[in-house]
Amino acid sequence: xxxxxxxxxxxxxxxxxxxxxxxxxxxxxxxxxxxxxxxxxxxxxxxxxxxxxxxxxxxxxxxxxxxxxxxxxxxxxxxxxxxxxxxxxxxxxxxxxxxxxxxxxxxxxxxxxxxxxxxxxxxxxxxxxxxxxxxxxxxxxxxxxxxxxxxxxxxxxxxxxxxxxxxxxxxxxxxxxxxxxxxxxxxxxxxxxxxxxxxxxxxxxxxxxxxxxxxxxxxxxxxxxxxxxxxxxxxxxxxxxxxxxxxxxxxxxxxxxxxxxxxxxxxxxxxxxxxxxxxxxxxxxxxxxxxxxxxxxxxxxxxxxxxxxxxxxxxxxxxxxxxxxxxxxxxxxxxxxxxxxxxx
Amino acid sequence: xxxxxxxxxxxxxxxxxxxxxxxxxxxxxxxxxxxxxxxxxxxxxxxxxxxxxxxxxxxxxxxxxxxxxxxxxxxxxxxxxxxxxxxxxxxxxxxxxxxxxxxxxxxxxxxxxxxxxxxxxxxxxxxxxxxxxxxxxxxxxxxxxxxxxxxxxxxxxxxxxxxxxxxxxxxxxxxxxxxxxxxxxxxxxxxxxxxxxxxxxxxxxxxxxxxxxxxxxxxxxxxxxxxxxxxxxxxxxxxxxxxxxxxxxxxxxxxxxxxxxxxxxxxxxxxxxxxxxxxxxxxxxx
Numbered sequence: 001x002x003x004x005x006x007x008x009x010x011x012x013x014x015x016x017x018x019x020x021x022x023x024x025x026x027x028x029x030x031x032x033x034x035x036x037x038x039x040x041x042x043x044x045x046x047x048x049x050x051x052x053x054x055x056x057x058x059x060x061x062x063x064x065x066x067x068x069x070x071x072x073x074x075x076x077x078x079x080x081x082x083x084x085x086x087x088x089x090x091x092x093x094x095x096x097x098x099x100x101x102x103x104x105x106x107x108x109x110x111x112x113x114x115x116x117x118x119x120x121x122x123x124x125x126x127x128x129x130x131x132x133x134x135x136x137x138x139x140x141x142x143x144x145x146x147x148x149x150x151x152x153x154x155x156x157x158x159x160x161x162x163x164x165x166x167x168x169x170x171x172x173x174x175x176x177x178x179x180x181x182x183x184x185x186x187x188x189x190x191x192x193x194x195x196x197x198x199x200x201x202x203x204x205x206x207x208x209x210x211x212x213x214x215x216x217x218x219x220x221x222x223x224x225x226x227x228x229x230x231x232x233x234x235x236x237x238x239x240x241x242x243x244x245x246x247x248x249x250x251x252x253x254x255x256x257x258x259x260x261x262x263x264x265x266x267x268x269x270x271x272x273x274x275x276x277x278x279x280x281x282x283x284x285x286x287x288x289x290x291x292x293x294x295x296x297x298x299x300x301x302x303x304x305x306x307x308x309x310x311x312x313x314x315x316x317x318x319x320x321x322x323x324x325x326x327x328x329x330x331x332x333x334x335x336x337x338x339x340x341x342x343x344x
Numbered sequence: 345x346x347x348x349x350x351x352x353x354x355x356x357x358x359x360x361x362x363x364x365x366x367x368x369x370x371x372x373x374x375x376x377x378x379x380x381x382x383x384x385x386x387x388x389x390x391x392x393x394x395x396x397x398x399x400x401x402x403x404x405x406x407x408x409x410x411x412x413x414x415x416x417x418x419x420x421x422x423x424x425x426x427x428x429x430x431x432x433x434x435x436x437x438x439x440x441x442x443x444x445x446x447x448x449x450x451x452x453x454x455x456x457x458x459x460x461x462x463x464x465x466x467x468x469x470x471x472x473x474x475x476x477x478x479x480x481x482x483x484x485x486x487x488x489x490x491x492x493x494x495x496x497x498x499x500x501x502x503x504x505x506x507x508x509x510x511x512x513x514x515x516x517x518x519x520x521x522x523x524x525x526x527x528x529x530x531x532x533x534x535x536x537x538x539x540x541x542x543x544x545x546x547x548x549x550x551x552x553x554x555x556x557x558x559x560x561x562x563x564x565x566x567x568x569x570x571x572x573x574x575x576x577x578x579x580x581x582x583x584x585x586x587x588x589x590x591x592x593x594x595x596x597x598x599x600x601x602x603x604x605x606x607x608x609x610x611x612x613x614x615x616x617x618x619x620x621x622x623x624x625x626x627x628x629x630x
Contacts, residue, residue: 069357070358082446083446084403084448086358118354119357253602254602255595255600257595259404259406270601273595281592281603281629284435289592289629310608311608
């Protein structure tokens with residue numbers, strides 16, 4: 001890891017230099033509530049520095065909505081009609097600037113499930129993440145409960161930490177180092193800078209309530225006793241199965257595959273799907289293994305907090321709090337975690 | 345050529361091109377047809393290798409994909425068989441297709457029956473109801489082709505009417521053999537039917553196959569499986585000896601898309617074959 005110091009003006013130059021070889025995206029203030037969302041940017045002044053996360057998670061860059069898997073022509077009779085053509089395309093590389101550590105972690109976590117998926121991996125390959133550490137905790141976020149940190153580096157190529165006058169840039173990967181070099185104008189950070197960053201890191205982590213070993217504790221619990229816990233019924237009662245939680249969740253990665261044909265031009269696409277919807281599991285016969293709402297609500301949490309950790313290790317949640325922020329009936333995953341872990 | 349092979353390995357969503365070589369209408373209601381498919385490329389045919397009990401995604405460009413059990417045994421060399429019930433968009437389109445039409449095959453997927461490990465040296469009891477006989481046909485043919493690897497083979501197969509039985513010609517051939525014990529039954533008496541009459545669970549109780557050094561492979565509607573277990577348990581069968589094949593809605597077939605999970609397992613990747621003991625530890629989400 002290499003650590004640099006860069007001024008605000010220097011960062012602006014970085015972005016301008018990067019746009020020569022990359023598409024650069026950043027959180028931009030977009031709507032009336034001051035909520036930010038991802039958009040292409042040409043300079044630092046376009047980027048919002050408001051605390052917290054963007055409305056949409058960065059999975060939009062890794063699991064585009066929709067994503068074309070194959071194309072085909074549907075003419076009938078001709079030799080190449082209905083033959084699927086692969087659309088895997090590396091495309092122009094891009095930099096996501098201003099990613100929060102929680103969102104960056106989601107790329108790594110989803111990657112555990114998508115290891116053999118060439119489309120996802122191509123997007124990982126072409127997307128560089130420049131993160132920015134969190135100075136304050138939002139009302140709904142809880143990264144420290146699920147193995148993350150406001151200064152977390154997992155999934156990032158560069159982590160930026162805003163200091164009194166400047167930024168400290170930790171280049172975490174080779175790709176990060178080449179980004180810094182392409183940006184130019186950075187000085188190596190001094191021992192003083194490093195000490196300051198370290199004390200900021202400690203201060204930020206201590207300010208947030210932590211839950212140690214959440215994943216380990218959940219893995220050690222009996223699956224069926226969690227499944228049969230008595231709170232699922234009450235929890236699911238208010239749920240309206242709108243699916244907002246799953247669509248805005250950075251680590252909800254389920255998808256559907258459909259074919260569409262318009263004027264004889266066909267494509268096989270995949271797009272986000274949600275285990276909140278009854279159709280998600282319905283058989284062609286009409287039989288539905290998760291026909292009841294309580295089964296679907298339970299599945300969402302059990303997948304994140306038990307099935308995924310049992311299979312891959314970590315909890316499939318980064319604590320960004322979007323599902324809490326956007327849930328129309330105030331279902332709160334932190335309450336589920338407390339219930340499952342048996343803590344107050 | 346080498347390039348296209350690389351693509352196949354790298355992209356698990358890319359189906360192998362195949363052609364319909366033959367279509368057999370299996371049942372009197374016309375709702376079940378068996379499609380014999382031939383992979384187009386010689387290298388795909390060479391590389392193809394499956395285990396009885398595995399499935400594949402059948403792909404129709406413009407319609408989509410469906411998971412269907414492979415009805416042919418790997419010991420049969422004349423293409424791949426899929427017996428398809430007409431139920432939705434893709435199966436409906438497939439049923440309207442003719443010999444020579446192009447389709448895609450993505451697979452083989454899933455685990456299959458452990459025919460070369462746990463099942464070897466055992467007495468085998470195959471119990472099937474309705475159109476769930478497809479991968480069990482594959483299994484039976486595989487065992488008959490490797491007959492010395494298994495002990496007694498007993499088949500209990502039932503359908504509503506004689507006309508709803510799958511693979512009728514083969515059933516008759518198997519009934520003539522002395523190395524497999526066939527019990528084919530229909531639900532109600534019908535003119536011209538001289539075989540067994542009664543539901544599969546009842547017949548299973550009458551045949552009462554010994555659990556001694558035996559395994560049972562049961563595929564059928566959930567209600568059939570539910571009522572077949574008590575008569576077997578009564579004579580000493582345990583859940584560890586019983587293999588089931590689960591079905592759930594699937595999209596990717598490789599354990600990513602999330603549709604087919606039954607609690608912690610993905611039916612597509614961890615299954616579809618599980619012992620009943622394993623199934624009993626899962627949430628009932630199938």
